[in-house]
Amino acid sequence: xxxxxxxxxxxxxALITMxxxxxxxxxxxxxxxxxxxxxxxxFQTVAKHNPGxxxxxxxxxxxxxxxxxxxxxxxxxxxxRNVLHLPTSDSLATSGYQSLIDNLNNVKDxxxxxxxxAFIASDLNLKPSYKNLTEVYFxxxxxxxxxxxxxxxxxxxxxxxxxxxNNLIKELITAETLDGMTRLVLVNAIYFKGQxxxxxxxxxxSNMPFHTSKVEVKNVPTMYRQDxxxxxxxxxxxxxxxxxxxxxxxxxxxxxxPNEIDGLSDVEKKLQNTSLTNxxxxxxxxxxxxxxxxxxxxxxLELNDVLKEMGLTDAFTARANFSxxxxxxxxxxxxxxxxxxxxxxxxxxxxxxxxxxxxxYYSYPSLISMRIDRPFYYAIYKSQTENRDIVMLFSGHVKDx
Numbered sequence: 001x002x003x004x005x006x007x008x009x010x011x012x013x014a015l016i017t018m019x020x021x022x023x024x025x026x027x028x029x030x031x032x033x034x035x036x037x038x039x040x041x042x043f044q045t046v047a048k049h050n051p052g053x054x055x056x057x058x059x060x061x062x063x064x065x066x067x068x069x070x071x072x073x074x075x076x077x078x079x080x081r082n083v084l085h086l087p088t089s090d091s092l093a094t095s096g097y098q099s100l101i102d103n104l105n106n107v108k109d110x111x112x113x114x115x116x117x118a119f120i121a122s123d124l125n126l127k128p129s130y131k132n133l134t135e136v137y138f139x140x141x142x143x144x145x146x147x148x149x150x151x152x153x154x155x156x157x158x159x160x161x162x163x164x165x166n167n168l169i170k171e172l173i174t175a176e177t178l179d180g181m182t183r184l185v186l187v188n189a190i191y192f193k194g195q196x197x198x199x200x201x202x203x204x205x206s207n208m209p210f211h212t213s214k215v216e217v218k219n220v221p222t223m224y225r226q227d228x229x230x231x232x233x234x235x236x237x238x239x240x241x242x243x244x245x246x247x248x249x250x251x252x253x254x255x256x257x258p259n260e261i262d263g264l265s266d267v268e269k270k271l272q273n274t275s276l277t278n279x280x281x282x283x284x285x286x287x288x289x290x291x292x293x294x295x296x297x298x299x300x301l302e303l304n305d306v307l308k309e310m311g312l313t314d315a316f317t318a319r320a321n322f323s324x325x326x327x328x329x330x331x332x333x334x335x336x337x338x339x340x341x342x343x344x345x346x347x348x349x350x351x352x353x354x355x356x357x358x359x360x361y362y363s364y365p366s367l368i369s370m371r372i373d374r375p376f377y378y379a380i381y382k383s384q385t386e387n388r389d390i391v392m393l394f395s396g397h398v399k400d401x
Contacts, residue, residue: 024099027087031096032389034085035062039392040271045306047268047397055297055340055396057190057353059114064188064355065307066097067116067138068315068333071130071325076314083312094137101139104382104391109248110194110348112382112393115164116140119157119185121147126184130325134186147182150175157185157356164189165352168341172354177335184325184359192380192393193350194246200225200292200346210293211261211374212400220401221294222373223346229290231368232283237270238263241279242290242370246348249383251393253349254279255292256377257370264375264397276381276390288368293401296343303336303355322359334360342380342394351380351394375399 039058046056062084069080070093080086087093104114118134120126122144134140145153154175161172173185200223208222230243238259245252254276258267304316314320320332340353379395 024095027092027096028099028103029096029389030087030089030092031100032391034087035059036275036277036390036392037085038062038083039276039395040274041310042306043395044268044272045309046301046303049306050299050301053295053297053299053396053398053400055299055342055351055353055394056301056338057340057351057355057394059391059393060188060190060340060353060355061303061336061338063097063101063114063116063138064186064357065312065336066093067118067134067140067186067188068322068357068359070094070133070137071127071322072315073321073323075319076321079312079314083307083310094133098137098139100391104393105139107248107250107382110246110251111192112194112251113164113189113191115189117160117187117189118142119145119153119187121145121183124183125326125328127324127326140186145185147178147185148180150178150182153178153182157187161187161189161354165191165341165354166193166350168350168352169339169354172337172339172356173358177337177358181361182334182358183329183331183361186357186359187354189352189354190393191352192251193348194251194380195348196346197245197247197249198225198227199348202346205294205346208291208293208371209373210401214261218400223292223294224290225292226287226289226367228285228287230280230283231286231288231370232279234279234282236274237267239267240370241283242288243280243283244290244292251380251382253344253378253380255372257372258374258376261374264377264399268377268397271377276379276392280390286368288370291369291371291373292344293372293398294345295398295401296341297396297398298341299339299396301338301340303338304333307336325359330361331359334358340394340396342396349380353394 207219322331335358342351
């Protein structure tokens with residue numbers, strides 16, 4: 001009898017564990033589906049507001065806004081859900097972000113770190129439930145700050161950002177952004193450093209023409225490699241793409257090259273109606289020659305207008321309802337700021353982004369050849385090994401290397 005009872009409990013525990021695992025997978029997939037619906041429209045809106053070379057992290061923005069959304073109520077909450085495409089279930093959303101952050105921080109072979117922190121006004125009556133939610137599900141640290149001492153407060157925030165991005169992102173928050181009315185600053189930082197699965201030989205890098213427009217051409221340092229890459233034609237986008245894997249195959253860079261020199265704008269508009277998963281399904285492994293310019297891009301993005309245009313309007317006004325964050329405080333978002341950086345060379349890529357949300361009171365003929373010699377779109381993404389889901393970490397375009 002004892003043996004039978006013991007066996008029963010072992011089976012019960014196994015069933016409970018399996019059920020929890022299934023819930024975690026469902027939650028992660030729900031968050032990823034929403035993130036993938038947010039990525040391209042966000043990028044297109046950012047690109048419209050920021051001409052020139054661009055690097056941004058939709059993931060960084062999505063995570064820190066989701067933290068704010070967890071404290072939003074009524075119409076403000078509805079707008080967050082609509083813009084971020086959050087799961088309708090709060091438990092799915094929070095558990096999904098927890099799984100996502102843990103998953104990203106468990107990447108092997110390359111360096112990928114995602115960190116969140118809440119900087120809280122010393123006299124803010126922060127709800128314990130909200131503090132617990134951000135700490136448990138978003139893995140967020142928290143720190144009390146005197147925002148009236150705005151220079152000191154900015155230094156505290158910026159020092160954490162620098163430390164979390166290997167000193168790539170500096171001065172995310174200016175002292176002028178903060179004052180005695182600032183109640184809470186939510187910050188997300190992402191750092192990535194990856195080596196190509198197969199590095200480019202520096203001796204094969206040479207100056208080659210790059211068409212910045214139909215009438216302008218400049219010589220830029222361009223890397224070369226002959227190898228097997230995933231390659232495909234995107235007839236609907238009038239473009240081609242190539243995937244360059246990083247060491248370990250968990251992370252990759254996709255480059256989408258318009259067929260026309262001036263075709264980048266049209267390609268990016270059409271990206272809003274597709275997904276990376278769909279794009280990748282059009283590719284096959286091909287033996288090919290690849291020419292890729294070395295590039296380095298830094299962007300400073302003020303995202304208030306971008307997010308308002310996407311439908312997040314109430315959060316920036318007196319109509320905002322963040323009663324889930326604190327009692328007796330009329331909170332609204334005064335600033336959403338992102339700084340991002342990327343460098344691509346023969347070794348691989350290094351990229352970082354930090355986003356702050358400030359809440360204030362009130363040729364070989366037999367081979368395929370791909371010359372990336374005109375403005376192009378790129379993204380760094382992580383493939384989920386257990387399914388076909390994709391997490392986009394960074395995206396941008398290069399118009400002038």
